[in-house]
Amino acid sequence: MKPLIASAVFGVIMMFAALSVKEKKTFTLLATLLLVLLTGVNIYELMHIMNGEIPEALFNGMLKYGSFSIWFNTLMTGIALLYVLLCGKHIEKVGQHTGEYYGLIFFILCGANLLSGYNNLLILFLGIEIISIPQYILAGSDKRNLKSSEASLKYFLMGAFSTGILLMGIALLYGAMHTFDVSQFNFMEHNVDAMSLGGIFFIMVALGFKVSAAPMHFWTPDVYDGAPTPFTAIMATIVKAAIFVAFLRLFSETFGGISQHWTLVLSIVTALTLFVGNITAVFQQSVKRMLAYSSIAQAGFMLFAVLAVNATGFKGIIIYAVAYSVATIGMFAVLMKLKDYTYDGFNGLGRKHPLLAFTATIFLLSLAGIPLTGGFFAKYFVLTAVMEQGTGMMWLVIFALLMAAISAYYYFKVLMAMYFKKGEPELAIEVTTGDRFFLGLAAAAIIVIGVAPDILLAWLKN
Amino acid sequence: MPVAVQLLIAIGFVAIMMIASHLLGPKRRTSDKLINFESGIPSIGNARQPMAVKYFLVAILFVLFDVEVIFFYPYAVNFRALGTEGFYAVLMFVAFFFCGFFYIIKKGALKWED
Numbered sequence: 001m002k003p004l005i006a007s008a009v010f011g012v013i014m015m016f017a018a019l020s021v022k023e024k025k026t027f028t029l030l031a032t033l034l035l036v037l038l039t040g041v042n043i044y045e046l047m048h049i050m051n052g053e054i055p056e057a058l059f060n061g062m063l064k065y066g067s068f069s070i071w072f073n074t075l076m077t078g079i080a081l082l083y084v085l086l087c088g089k090h091i092e093k094v095g096q097h098t099g100e101y102y103g104l105i106f107f108i109l110c111g112a113n114l115l116s117g118y119n120n121l122l123i124l125f126l127g128i129e130i131i132s133i134p135q136y137i138l139a140g141s142d143k144r145n146l147k148s149s150e151a152s153l154k155y156f157l158m159g160a161f162s163t164g165i166l167l168m169g170i171a172l173l174y175g176a177m178h179t180f181d182v183s184q185f186n187f188m189e190h191n192v193d194a195m196s197l198g199g200i201f202f203i204m205v206a207l208g209f210k211v212s213a214a215p216m217h218f219w220t221p222d223v224y225d226g227a228p229t230p231f232t233a234i235m236a237t238i239v240k241a242a243i244f245v246a247f248l249r250l251f252s253e254t255f256g257g258i259s260q261h262w263t264l265v266l267s268i269v270t271a272l273t274l275f276v277g278n279i280t281a282v283f284q285q286s287v288k289r290m291l292a293y294s295s296i297a298q299a300g301f302m303l304f305a306v307l308a309v310n311a312t313g314f315k316g317i318i319i320y321a322v323a324y325s326v327a328t329i330g331m332f333a334v335l336m337k338l339k340d341y342t343y344d345g346f347n348g349l350g351r352k353h354p355l356l357a358f359t360a361t362i363f364l365l366s367l368a369g370i371p372l373t374g375g376f377f378a379k380y381f382v383l384t385a386v387m388e389q390g391t392g393m394m395w396l397v398i399f400a401l402l403m404a405a406i407s408a409y410y411y412f413k414v415l416m417a418m419y420f421k422k423g424e425p426e427l428a429i430e431v432t433t434g435d436r437f438f439l440g441l442a443a444a445a446i447i448v449i450g451v452a453p454d455i456l457l458a459w460l461k462n
Numbered sequence: 463m464p465v466a467v468q469l470l471i472a473i474g475f476v477a478i479m480m481i482a483s484h485l486l487g488p489k490r491r492t493s494d495k496l497i498n499f500e501s502g503i504p505s506i507g508n509a510r511q512p513m514a515v516k517y518f519l520v521a522i523l524f525v526l527f528d529v530e531v532i533f534f535y536p537y538a539v540n541f542r543a544l545g546t547e548g549f550y551a552v553l554m555f556v557a558f559f560f561c562g563f564f565y566i567i568k569k570g571a572l573k574w575e576d
Contacts, residue, residue: 012558012561015561015565016561016564016565019565019568019569
């Protein structure tokens with residue numbers, strides 16, 4: 001519970017700092033400090049669990065943290081720290097309210113915390129709202145930019161609509177189960193009737209919308225493209241990973257017993273997501289938009305963890321969340337350094353800024369799932385998780401491998417531009433030693449996960 | 463089944479009434495009928511004018527604090543049953559809200575003159 005309170009209080013502290021502090025750099029410094037503190041609080045909590053302390057249910061059983069949720073939170077705060085270190089300068093440049101932006105990022109982490117520890121559908125709803133509302137604001141934070149405003153409005157309207165669908169699903173499940181407490185859900189006792197199946201379906205649609213699974217993905221490219229780039233980076237990574245954890249926990253733990261009723265629908269959604277994300281990404285001209293579609297495609301792979309309904313799925317989502325988030329944040333950090341967001345903007349980067357190009361290469365290889373990078377084991381784990389459930393999903397796994405091969409094409413297009421095309425890439429912002437260091441750190445993290453993925457799993461009990 | 467019948471009757475009744483009034487009622491088309499009715503006063507200009515964002519801010523802040531007050535009603539009803547723990551919970555809720563209030567005042571959201 002301490003990390004939850006800390007994240008909310010830190011958000012308020014950032015908000016109040018915005019009242020008195022004028023210098024924008026101070027906000028980044030303060031946010032970095034508070035994020036270090038928050039990661040520390042998470043690790044402290046994790047140590048307690050590791051020492052054999054049994055976590056108690058909080059707030060009348062509404063929240064329940066296990067080693068999985070606390071470890072996931074630790075990773076997410078760590079990634080948020082990396083994000084601020086890499087993108088802090090760019091966040092300062094978005095608008096006048098830097099302090100508030102950081103405050104909103106803390107509130108996003110608060111929502112992610114709730115999503116990883118919920119034990120009650122009301123908290124699930126609350127978590128999704130707390131994580132979504134800051135995003136609507138962040139998407140529109142570049143007020144003078146028409147595209148940013150469009151992104152914010154579009155996201156807000158569609159997000160509000162999907163929240164309504166989520167509520168509808170929760171209400172139907174309450175009608176069928178007579179409780180919001182997911183640990184008391186018993187599908188054996190109550191017959192699986194139209195009401196509970198309808199509820200599950202509605203929740204699947206709403207969560208699918210939030211993680212941008214096809215055919216609920218239409219908002220994604222416009223919102224990710226229109227939102228200021230530093231905020232696209234957090235929307236595509238930490239937020240998506242957190243909602244996936246909620247998705248996974250709900251469908252594996254709570255609805256896992258009646259998986260025969262929903263796997264077919266979810267596998268079709270997965271196949272569609274993979275197909276739409278990868279095929280459309282091929283035709284993009286702008287790298288930022290390509291990354292938006294790539295995040296749809298990657299969501300398709302993460303859906304495999306949900307489909308698996310077993311312990312390997314939980315391991316898979318941890319590795320996938322970290323490998324994908326670090327690679328995507330790194331790639332966005334490189335992208336933000338450039339003036340031109342099209343593929344041509346990358347021309348000749350390999351010669352002019354070798355370190356930028358090299359780290360970008362590692363991030364892209366990881367996103368494509370090449371061995372020796374984190375992305376390979378991420379894909380490996382989620383696909384084996386599904387394979388463990390028998391051969392019924394074989395067609396989907398083969399389809400996913402095919403799509404991964406297609407994804408290599410558009411990731412490699414950036415590599416081609418960087419190393420094999422001549423050009424004078426213009427930088428929008430100077431690359432400092434700190435940037436180099438943290439980009440290198442992110443790339444190193446990806447290689448380490450790619451060589452020894454078990455270090456991410458050592459903290460999980462059972 | 464009875465619900466479906468009732469639904470059908472309801473829809474049918476509305477449809478029949480609308481068609482009947484359309485067919486039976488007298489029709490006199492004048493240009494005055496197409497003008498917005500504003501208590502008999504001739505309307506001036508278009509209603510879609512840019513408005514100061516201040517109005518919007520006040521409205522949205524009103525909603526916020528209105529919701530805060532609404533939360534007190536269930537608390538007041540269960541005041542005794544919730545005991546000290548409930549009191550602290552509400553105190554924390556108010557404290558958080560007070561933070562927000564302090565913030566908007568300091569930000570100048572309620573300042574009317576620039």
